[in-house]
Amino acid sequence: MFIVAGCAVGPNYQRPRIAAPVVTRGQVGAAEAESLADLPWWQVFDDPVLQQLVAEAIRDNYDLKTAIARIEQARQLIGVARADLLPQVEYRGDAARQRVFLFPGIPNEQFNSFLGSFNLAWEIDVWGRIRRATESARADYLGAEAFRRGVLLTLVSDVAQAYFELLELDRELEIAHLTTETFEKTLDLFTRQYRGGVGSRLEVSRGTAAVGQAAATIPDVERAIVAKENQLDVLLGRNPGPIPRGAPLAAQRSTPDVPAGLPAQLLERRPDIVQAEEAIVAANANVGVAVGNFFPRLGLTTLYGGQSSEIENLVKHAGNVWAVAGSLTGPIFQGGRLLSNYRASKAAWDETVQQYASTTLNAFAEVSNTLVAHEKLKGVRAEKERQVAALREAVDVSLERYGGGTSTYFEVLEAQQQLFPAQNELARTTRDQLTIVVFLYRALGGGWNLATEDWAPQERPIPATLSVP
Numbered sequence: 475m476f477i478v479a480g481c482a483v484g485p486n487y488q489r490p491r492i493a494a495p496v497v498t499r500g501q502v503g504a505a506e507a508e509s510l511a512d513l514p515w516w517q518v519f520d521d522p523v524l525q526q527l528v529a530e531a532i533r534d535n536y537d538l539k540t541a542i543a544r545i546e547q548a549r550q551l552i553g554v555a556r557a558d559l560l561p562q563v564e565y566r567g568d569a570a571r572q573r574v575f576l577f578p579g580i581p582n583e584q585f586n587s588f589l590g591s592f593n594l595a596w597e598i599d600v601w602g603r604i605r606r607a608t609e610s611a612r613a614d615y616l617g618a619e620a621f622r623r624g625v626l627l628t629l630v631s632d633v634a635q636a637y638f639e640l641l642e643l644d645r646e647l648e649i650a651h652l653t654t655e656t657f658e659k660t661l662d663l664f665t666r667q668y669r670g671g672v673g674s675r676l677e678v679s680r681g682t683a684a685v686g687q688a689a690a691t692i693p694d695v696e697r698a699i700v701a702k703e704n705q706l707d708v709l710l711g712r713n714p715g716p717i718p719r720g721a722p723l724a725a726q727r728s729t730p731d732v733p734a735g736l737p738a739q740l741l742e743r744r745p746d747i748v749q750a751e752e753a754i755v756a757a758n759a760n761v762g763v764a765v766g767n768f769f770p771r772l773g774l775t776t777l778y779g780g781q782s783s784e785i786e787n788l789v790k791h792a793g794n795v796w797a798v799a800g801s802l803t804g805p806i807f808q809g810g811r812l813l814s815n816y817r818a819s820k821a822a823w824d825e826t827v828q829q830y831a832s833t834t835l836n837a838f839a840e841v842s843n844t845l846v847a848h849e850k851l852k853g854v855r856a857e858k859e860r861q862v863a864a865l866r867e868a869v870d871v872s873l874e875r876y877g878g879g880t881s882t883y884f885e886v887l888e889a890q891q892q893l894f895p896a897q898n899e900l901a902r903t904t905r906d907q908l909t910i911v912v913f914l915y916r917a918l919g920g921g922w923n924l925a926t927e928d929w930a931p932q933e934r935p936i937p938a939t940l941s942v943p
Contacts, residue, residue, distance in 0.1 A: 481602060482601070482602025482603075482605045482606055482609075482762055482766075483601045483602055483603070483606075483762055483765045483766050483769065484602070484606055484758075484759070484761050484762020484763070484764075484765045484766065485758055485761060485762065486758075487754070487755050487758045487759075489751065489754075490754065490827050490830060490831065492741065492830075492831065492834050494737045494738040494740070494741070494834075494838070495737045495838060496737070497737070498734050498737050498838065498841050498842055498845060499842040499845075499846070500841075500842045500843075500844075500845030500846035500849065501734055501845055502845075502849060506733055506735065506736075507735060507736055507739070508733045508735060509733055509734060509735025509736075509739065509743075509918055510732050510733055510734065510735075510911075510914060510915055510918055510920065511735065511739075511743050511915065511918035511919050511920045511921070511922055512735075512922075512923060513920070513921075514921055514924055514928070515528065515630045515634075515915070515920060515921055515929075516528075518911065518915055518920065519634050519912075520727060521637075521720040521721055521726065522720060523718050523719060523720030524633070524634060524637050524720060527633055527637060527706070527710060527717070527718075528629075528630050528633050528634065529930050530710050530711075530712075531629050531630075531633050531709050531710050531711070532626065532629065532630070532929055532930040533711075533930060534710060534711030534712065535629055535709060535710070535711050536711055537625055537629065538622070538625050538626065538629055541618075541621055541622040541625040542622060544618050544621065544622075545615070545618045545619055545621075545622055547618075548611070548614050548615040548617075548618040548619075549615050551611050551614065551615070552608065552611045552612050552615055554611070555604070555607045555608040555610070555611040556604075556608045556611075558597065558599075558604045558607070559599055559604050559605070559608070560596075561594050561595070561596035561774075562594070562595045562596065563592065563593070563594050564592070564593045564594075564595075565590075565591070565592050565593070566589070566590070566591050566592075566593055566779070567589065567590050567591075568587070568588070568589040568590075569586075569587075569588050569589075570586070570587045570588075571584065571585075571586050571587075572584065572585060572586075572587065585783055586783050586784070587781070587783060588781065588782055588783070588784070589779065589780070589781045589795070590779050590780055590781075591777050591778060591779025591780070591795060592777070592778050592779060593775070593776070593777050594774075594775065594776040594777075595773065595774070595775045596773065596774045596775075597771055597772070597773045598772045598773065598774065600769075600772055601765075601766045601769045602762065602766060603762070603763055603766025603767065603769075606759045606760070606762030606763045606766060607759070607760075607763050609755070609756075609759035609762075610755075610756040610757075610759035610760050610763065611756075613752045613753070613755035613756035613759060614752070614756050616748075616752045616755075617748075617749045617752035617753055617756065619926075620745045620746075620748040620749035620752060621745065621749050622926070623745040623748075623922075623926070624745030624746055624749065626921075626926075626929050627745060627916055627919065627920055627921060628916065629709065630920075630921070630929075631912050631913070631915065631916040631920075632709055633706065633709050633710075634909075634912045635909050635912050635913075636702060636705050636706045636709065637706065637717075638723070638726070638905050638908040638909050638912070639702055639905060639909070640699065640702045640703065640706065640717060640719070641719065641722060641723040641726065641905070642723055642901050642902060642904070642905035643695060643698050643699045643702055644699065644719065644722070644723065645722070645723045645724070645901040645904075646691075646695050646898055646901060647692065647695045647696065647699065649894060649897050649898055649901065650688065650691045650692045650695055651692065652894075653688040653691075653890075653894040654685065654688040654689045654692065656688075656890060656894075657681065657684045657685045657688050657890065658685055660681055660684070660886060660887070660890065661678070661681035661682060661684070661685050663873075663876075663877075664677040664678050664680075664681040664883060665678055665681075672879075673883070676883075677883040680883065680884075680887060681883070681887070684887055684890070684891070688894070703715070703716060703717045723901060723904055723905065723908075724904065726904075726908055728904075728907045728908055728911060732845070732848055732911060732914055734841055734845055734914070734918060735918065737838060737841070740834065740837050740838065740841065740918070740919065741834065742922070743918060743919030743922035744833075744837050744917075744918075744919035744922075745919060745922075746833055746837070747830070747833050747834055747837060747919075750826070750829055750830040750833040750834075751830055753826045753829065753830070754823065754826040754827055754830055756826075757819070757822050757823040757825075757826045758823055760819045760822065760823070761816070761819045761820055761823055763819070764812070764815050764816040764818075764819040764820075765816060767805070767812050767815065767816075768805065768812055768816075769804065770802050770803060770804030771801075771802070771803050771804065772800070772801070772802055773800065773801040773802075773803070774798075774799075774800055774801075775797075775798075775799045775800075775801065776796075776797065776798050776799075777795065777796060777797040778795070778796045778797075779795050779796075780794050780795060781794060781795045782794075837917065840913075840917040841914070841917045841918060844910055844913045844914040844917050845914065847906075847910050847913075848907075848910045848911065848914060851903065851906055851907045851910060852907075854903050855900070855903045855904065855907060858896070858899055858900040858903050859900060861896050861900075862893070862896050862897055862900050865889065865892050865893040865896050866893060868889040868892070868893070869886075869889045869890055869893055871889075872885045872886045872888075872889040873886060
């Protein structure tokens with residue numbers, strides 16, 4: 475047996491040139507090779523409960539299991555494409571009983587015919603058409619692997635984001651309860667003043683309305699908490715139920731320094747960019763397949779076996795039927811099918827190149843947006859904290875002035891009604907500072923250097939001091 479191999483026809487793959495920015499817009503300081511994406515996710519999110527939830531999601535999430543099945547499918551399709559490089563061996567068995575008419579007046583003859591043989595067919599890949607098809611299948615497999623890594627990264631990010639949003643809702647519920655209690659105390663003050671003949675019925679009515687308004691937010695926030703817990707349950711692959719909490723929102727650590735790394739590194743780190751590039755590789759190889767269809771195909775076929783009128787003779791004697799043949803077939807006229815197929819392959823390649831360029835451009839924009847947001851939220855939080863502190867002081871002063879008879883009930887209610895929305899806004903800003911780190915980690919292709927099996931670290935039990943609401 476011999477092998478004839480030539481150069482594979484069609485273009486060899488070259489990565490498209492992308493004009494990556496030298497420094498990402500929004501980057502504080504000089505760009506360095508170090509990046510937040512170099513860290514494993516459990517070093518970015520150091521809440522032990524959150525770590526356990528993420529590990530559970532990696533183990534049980536159905537979207538991730540779907541991605542794993544897609545990878546296995548792509549891996550097997552490589553074998554399907556590569557199999558055409560090897561000789562195809564088959565067996566064949568025929569059994570027939572025939573009646574033959576010879577001449578008028580001569581009795582017809584009946585006889586049996588049995589055939590057993592082994593057949594070999596081999597297309598010699600002179601032009602590399604089959605190798606290009608295998609190259610395309612391999613690129614599809616690598617793209618599926620990048621897709622799974624993208625699902626892993628998105629899953630980790632979604633769990634962390636939903637967890638921080640849940641902690642923020644817990645804080646809103648706490649503020650709602652405190653608000654209601656405060657307004658109830660104010661209402662009690664107004665009522666005592668009214669009964670003592672100092673206040674008016676209007677003060678009591680306005681105080682009662684303020685209590686009702688504050689109390690109405692409690693069930694609404696509780697509804698949102700249940701919905702957020704159910705969202706997390708879906709990510710975890712479990713039925714709806716309560717979600718454990720770790721440290722409260724205010725105690726969560728927000729990463730102070732978030733190095734973005736060099737912009738050009740995104741081309742290697744982001745799973746969606748890697749997947750887009752593998753799509754170009756596959757399309758480029760398909761162009762080679764289309765080119766190969768223009769060339770003749772060289773094949774070799776053989777047959778070896780036995781034929782007899784008695785079935786037992788097929789195994790008693792050596793084979794008496796054999797054949798060796800070579801074939802050369804090529805297209806002459808097919809109505810423009812091959813040319814149209816080639817042009818379609820070229821257009822598909824151009825489509826993947828444009829999608830790759832668009833994906834990288836969006837990646838640079840996402841990183842810039844998150845870097846700017848991370849930096850600006852520091853100033854927003856500082857101003858929100860100053861606002862809340864000032865409004866707390868305003869509430870205390872208004873109560874003192876009301877008790878001393880130097881201000882009206884309106885000042886008290888107005889100060890309180892300004893304080894509690896400001897507290898909610900501060901809680902949301904704190905949440906945003908945490909989630910923006912999640913967004914940046916995902917935008918940078920976080921955990922890019924982790925092996926697939928290393929994404930799920932050993933789970934740790936939830937500390938006994940942590941409770942499930």
